[in-house]
Amino acid sequence: xxxxxxxxxxxxxxxxxxxxxxxxxxxxxxxxxxxxxxxxxxxxxxxxxxxxxxxxxxxxxxxxxxxxxxxxxxxxxxxxxxxxxxxxxxxxxxxxxxxxxxxxxxxxxxxxxxxxxxxxxxxxxxxxxxxxxxxxxxxxxxxxxxxxxxxxxxxxxxxxxxxxxxxxxxxxxxxxxxxxxxxxxxxxxxxxxxxxxxxxxxxxxxxxxxxxxxxxxxxxxxxxxxxxxxxxxxxxxxxxxxxxxxxxxxxxxxxxxxxxxxxxxxxxxxxxxxxxxxxxxxxxxxxxxxxxxxxxxxxxxxxxxxxxxxxxxxxxxxxxxxxxxxxxxxxxxxxxxxxxxxxxxxxxxxxxxxxxxxxxxxxxxxxxxxxxxxxxxxxxxxxxxxxxxxxxxxxxxxxxxxxxxxxxxxxxxxxxxxxxxxxxxxxxxxxxxxxxxxxxxxxxxxxxxxxxxxxxxxxxxxxxxxxxxxxxxxxxxxxxxxxxxxxxxxxxxxxxxxxxxxxxxxxxxxxxxxxxxxxxxxxxxxxxxxxxxxxxxxxxxxxxxxxxxxxxxxxxxxxxxxxxxxxxxxxxxxxxxxxxxxxxxxxxxxxxxxxxxxxxxxxxxxxxxxxxxxxxxxxxxxxxxxxxxx
Numbered sequence: 001x002x003x004x005x006x007x008x009x010x011x012x013x014x015x016x017x018x019x020x021x022x023x024x025x026x027x028x029x030x031x032x033x034x035x036x037x038x039x040x041x042x043x044x045x046x047x048x049x050x051x052x053x054x055x056x057x058x059x060x061x062x063x064x065x066x067x068x069x070x071x072x073x074x075x076x077x078x079x080x081x082x083x084x085x086x087x088x089x090x091x092x093x094x095x096x097x098x099x100x101x102x103x104x105x106x107x108x109x110x111x112x113x114x115x116x117x118x119x120x121x122x123x124x125x126x127x128x129x130x131x132x133x134x135x136x137x138x139x140x141x142x143x144x145x146x147x148x149x150x151x152x153x154x155x156x157x158x159x160x161x162x163x164x165x166x167x168x169x170x171x172x173x174x175x176x177x178x179x180x181x182x183x184x185x186x187x188x189x190x191x192x193x194x195x196x197x198x199x200x201x202x203x204x205x206x207x208x209x210x211x212x213x214x215x216x217x218x219x220x221x222x223x224x225x226x227x228x229x230x231x232x233x234x235x236x237x238x239x240x241x242x243x244x245x246x247x248x249x250x251x252x253x254x255x256x257x258x259x260x261x262x263x264x265x266x267x268x269x270x271x272x273x274x275x276x277x278x279x280x281x282x283x284x285x286x287x288x289x290x291x292x293x294x295x296x297x298x299x300x301x302x303x304x305x306x307x308x309x310x311x312x313x314x315x316x317x318x319x320x321x322x323x324x325x326x327x328x329x330x331x332x333x334x335x336x337x338x339x340x341x342x343x344x345x346x347x348x349x350x351x352x353x354x355x356x357x358x359x360x361x362x363x364x365x366x367x368x369x370x371x372x373x374x375x376x377x378x379x380x381x382x383x384x385x386x387x388x389x390x391x392x393x394x395x396x397x398x399x400x401x402x403x404x405x406x407x408x409x410x411x412x413x414x415x416x417x418x419x420x421x422x423x424x425x426x427x428x429x430x431x432x433x434x435x436x437x438x439x440x441x442x443x444x445x446x447x448x449x450x451x452x453x454x455x456x457x458x459x460x461x462x463x464x465x466x467x468x469x470x471x472x473x474x475x476x477x478x479x480x481x482x483x484x485x486x487x488x489x490x491x492x493x494x495x496x497x498x499x500x501x502x503x504x505x506x507x508x509x510x511x512x513x514x515x516x517x518x519x520x521x522x523x524x525x526x527x528x529x530x531x532x533x534x535x536x537x538x539x540x541x542x543x544x545x546x547x548x549x550x551x552x553x554x555x556x557x558x559x560x561x562x563x564x565x566x567x568x569x570x571x572x573x574x575x576x577x578x579x580x581x582x583x584x585x586x587x588x589x590x591x592x593x594x595x596x597x598x599x600x601x602x603x604x605x606x607x608x609x610x611x612x613x614x615x616x617x618x619x620x621x622x623x624x625x626x627x628x629x630x
Contacts, residue, residue, distance in 0.1 A: 024061075028106050031058035035099045050064075051095035059086060059102045061402050079540040080250065088280035129166035131199075147216040154212050158203045164210060167219045170195045171209035174395040176370070177201040179475070188371065190397030190413075204369070205396050253286040253595075260599055278601055285598045286591070295580055298619075301626035302576030311569045318555040321538045322573035326510050326518035328566070329532075332474035332484060334525040335542050336563060337449040341375035341431070342448075347394070348443035357443040361435050364402045364411045367392045372431060373411075374402070375447050410436040417441070431480075448480075456488045458563035463489075465570055471509065473502045473532075501531045510537065523566060529553075540566060576626060583619040590615045 013061060031054040059082075065080035082105050089098035133144040135157040142157055147165055155171055158164050164177070174476065175191045179201050188204055191197060197210055198220040216222055261279035264270035266435050299316030306313050313319050348357040352449035362380035365373035367389070377384070387404055394400040398419070399412010410416055414424045417434050419445035422441050424434060435442040459470055471492040474481050510520045522529070522536035530553040533539030541554035542561045558565045597603035 004249045024110055027057050027060075028110065029184055031055070031099065031103060035096065035103070039096060051099055052090075055086070055090065055095070055099050055102060058099070058106055059083070062102065063107070071512075078158060081492055084254065085283040085286060088283045092277060092280050131163045134165040134212075135159075147219075150216065151211055152212050152214060156210050156212060157207060158210060159207045160203055160205055161309060162203055164197055164199050164201045164203060165221075166210070166212045166216060167199050167214040168197055168210040168212040170197050171211045172206075174397040175206075175208045176204045176397065178204055197516065205394075216513060233514055249286075253283065256595075256599075257282045257286070274601075278599060281598045281603070283596045285603065295583070298576060298580040298583055298623040298626070301579070301623040302572050305576075306569060306572050309565065309568050309572070310558065310562075311565055311572070312557040312559060313569070314555050315428060318538050319573050319576055321519050322521070322570050323577050324517070324519045325467060325521050325538070325570065326470040326516070327471065327513050327520045328462055329471045329473060329506060329509060329520065329522045329536070330473055330490070330563075331350065331522075331524035331529050331532075332481060333449060335523055336455045336472065336488060337451050337484065339525075340447065341372055341447045343375060343379045343445060344448040345446045346443070347446070349441050351440070352437075353444045357435055357445065360409050360437060360442065361411050361433065363387045363389060363404050364392075364409050365433075367402065368394055368400050372433060372447055375446060376433065407438050449485060451488055452561070454562055454564040458567060459489045461564065461567040462570075463569060469509075471505075473497055473505055499529075499531050502529070503535055504534055506532050510535075513537075521566075523558075523563070524554075525561075540569075546562075572626070579622055579626060582625060583622055586622075587615050587619060 024135075034050045034054035035056070038047040038054065041050075042048055063083050066083040069079060072306035082102065086098045086102050089095075089101065103480050131147065134147055134150050135142045136145045136150060137155045137157060138414075144605060150166060156166065156168070170191050170193055173193050175197070176188050177191060177197065179189050179198070189201075191280070196213075200221045219444040225365050257279040260282055261276045264275045265272040296316060299319055302319050303313045303316065306319070333339055346354045346357055348354050358376070358380055359382065362377050362382075363384055365376045366384050368374075389402050389404055391403040392400065393402070395412075395416070397417035399410060401408065401410045401412075401416075403409070408420075410420050411433060413432075414434060417424055417436050417622045420436050420439050422434075422436055422439070432444050432446045432449065434444050469492070470490045471494070472481065472485050472488075473494050475495075475497055477497045483491050484490075497505070506520065506522055513520045519537035521538045521540055521542040522532050523542070524530075524533055525542035529541075533541060533553045538556060540556045540558060556569060558569075594603055
């Protein structure tokens with residue numbers, strides 16, 4: 001039997017959604033054309049036939065859904081109401097009105113579906129984190145083997161620039177790996193022999209050997225992929241307002257129509273036909289066309305306003321969640337910080353100047369590809385080519401040495417200087433590079449990943465907007481994380497976390513927030529953030545520098561990478577919610593007046609449809625105000 005993969009199932013669902021939407025649009029257009037034709041022709045029988053065909057084409061999925069719902073015990077949802085009301089219009093011979101009502105309803109549903117599905121993508125880019133094969137050492141050399149076939153105890157070779165395919169222990173003497181995709185930590189990790197090395201990390205320098213300790217299904221990459229899938233299934237969906245409203249509204253109007261049809265003839269000796277007709281008119285008037293259109297259109301307008309601000313919202317339900325946020329959780333690197341290093345402080349020894357220290361460090365570091373080295377070179381504005389450099393030797397995990405003007409220069413960490421006889425205590429709260437010249441300590445250069453210019457402002461504004469709890473989760477060490485958190489005014493900081501740890505923390509925060517009927521938002525930008533972005537009530541990704549996986553796993557994407565845009569998104573959410581309620585209240589007031597007039601026999605079918613369409617147009621115009629938000 002052929003095994004259907006998750007990726008194949010996902011593609012099949014996407015195709016089904018596409019065909020469903022195309023079918024719905026075709027039905028709406030076809031029904032509208034038939035209705036216009038029926039209005040224009042003079043043959044009464046043919047006109048009625050066209051109306052019935054037009055009604056059947058566009059109402060078939062609604063009637064089918066209402067029947068299914070009734071079999072599941074849902075007798076009073078909006079599909080049931082639309083079915084009863086429009087069939088009532090047909091019984092009264094009000095064919096154009098019946099088709100018009102169902103057409104308006106379907107158009108509203110189409111808008112809502114478009115708002116929810118717009119810009120949604122699968123989380124397929126996470127597969128890029130997974131290598132396809134591992135280079136296993138065999139007697140004849142190196143042999144590519146599928147990951148699932150590599151058993152613990154085998155030795156694999158990872159070339160420079162390649163991802164580590166499986167979890168294991170470093171069999172080579174030293175290695176420098178980029179762990180940012182896993183931990184979010186921006187500083188490359190220096191490893192020594194027998195140190196643990198995780199799958200998904202990138203080997204930066206020389207080819208290394210890794211002793212595999214876990215099968216693929218238990219590897220870090222496999223667990224991350226699994227967490228994303230599980231987190232997506234756990235996400236609590238925001239109920240559509242109209243369905244919540246219909247649970248109360250629909251049974252009330254149906255009960256009122258039944259009473260209207262039965263009570264006057266039974267107790268007041270009124271004509272049965274007259275009151276049955278009024279009851280059917282009452283049902284037609286009660287059709288929530290203005291509501292089912294204005295609600296999704298208002299949210300769609302909010303989504304459009306957000307997109308103009310560089311905020312991509314993947315569904316109206318996420319826009320609705322934003323205004324209920326009470327806790328916002330942030331990743332650090334690339335989210336609150338700029339994501340690359342810059343020099344923070346230059347501290348020369350007494351015998352040297354700042355310029356001397358930076359010059360010697362830059363001369364040597366120009367021969368290294370390490371991100372910290374590149375930040376030092378970038379800070380030097382002179383011509384490095386004028387200095388003769390020989391005997392360059394870089395040792396991953398320590399630093400780099402070279403001969404400059406017949407002087408032996410060492411640039412690296414405390415371990416590197418210890419090898420030339422200089423003992424240092426590195427208790428810095430930032431990444432620090434030490435320099436020694438001919439065995440003499442020359443000073444230190446600290447580099448840091450600086451906060452984004454608007455990060456502090458964003459935290460402050462969030463608190464002004466009612467966010468009671470701000471939390472930062474990061475893979476960086478505790479000292480650096482605490483310093484950044486204090487600088488930005490964040491309430492809580494948790495550091496040295498792996499992706500699984502972040503999910504657990506966010507799960508706990510969600511439980512606390514949901515007890516008070518609030519929501520939790522998570523803001524991140526890396527592959528390591530994808531499980532948490534999917535788990536949070538609303539996941540917000542920084543799109544400019546963020547990974548594809550983070551963008552695809554999120555619900556909202558900040559395309560400009562500015563944290564203050566989160567505040568703008570909340571503003572738009574609140575404005576949208578206000579306009580939604582304006583439309584709802586206005587529609588209910590007009591609907592209530594028309595229902596009374598219909599029950600009294602004052603309002604007929606055309607008056608009811610005209611009032612309903614008028615309310616709808618006003619609601620749409622009100623929703624368009626969202627497009628003017630700046």
